[in-house]
Amino acid sequence: MTPKRKRLWLLAGSMGALAVAVALVLAALDDNLVFFYSPSQIAEKAPPADKRLRIGGLVAPGSVVKSPDGLVTTFDVTDTKHTLKVSYRGVLPDLFREGQGVVAEGMLGTDGVFAAREVLAKHDENYMPPEVADALKRAGHWKDGAGPPAAGRK
DSSP states (O other), X not given: OOHHHHHHHHHHHHHHHHHHHHHHHHXXXXXXXXXXXXXHHHHHSOOOTTOEEXXXXXXXXXXXXXXXXXXXXXXXXXXXXXXXXXXXXXXXXXXXXXXXXXXXXXEEOTTSOEEEEEEEEOSSGGGSOXXXXXXXXXXXXXXXXXXXXXXXXX
16 A cells, blocks of 8 residues: 555545544534523424423412422413413422522423423522523513613623
8 A cells, every 4th residue: 555545544534533523522412402492482383392491481470389299390481471381390499489580491291281300490680591581571571670681791
């Protein structure tokens, strides 16, 4: 084998290894990518049932129901236009209550109930994710005294 042919095979092997490495990185990123949706976006176009996603909005007043054993909590998340029922198994954050902002991560079931793996309650509008603040502002439910929406902050 000539030196030129050896270099060609080495270059081809290196490019193949690079392609495999890029494919593995992209596959890992796709598994960890979690999209954010508001209840209105889910009502307009429901994402696939097996796709992990985040939802956010306000906990609807009067919607929190705990199971008799206290382990499962169901509640509604609203952006004032649409409402989505959420089921969560576990201990809720201390700041979780009706009328407060919440972000939940999990999967939308085939029955339309969002099965949350994690629930995050906001402290106030300063800590609200930009997507939730924008959705509430579009819905006309943003409190003017709370300052500018989180999307404009750094």
